[in-house]
Amino acid sequence: MIDRSHAGHRCETQYLLRTVKGDLPRGSQGTIAYEMDNLGRHLILVNWDKGFAVPVFPDEIELHSETASLCRYSPVDRPEAHVG
16 A cells, blocks of 8 residues: 655655665655555655655655654554554
């Protein structure tokens, strides 16, 4: 299932990420397009400011909050993670 609840949120890398489309140094910034679960893994597709889009794992990025401070991405923020 594709989850767009964080779509449009800004994020940055926690550390150097080597991807098939190029390296993303620590602090590289981008905009979240959507999240999805694939083969038991949670992935986040990010449109990076470097001009390409690649999926990353939640522990590889930090989300920018509306107050411009950084908060570490937490899978608990996912709507399906809440037990109601």
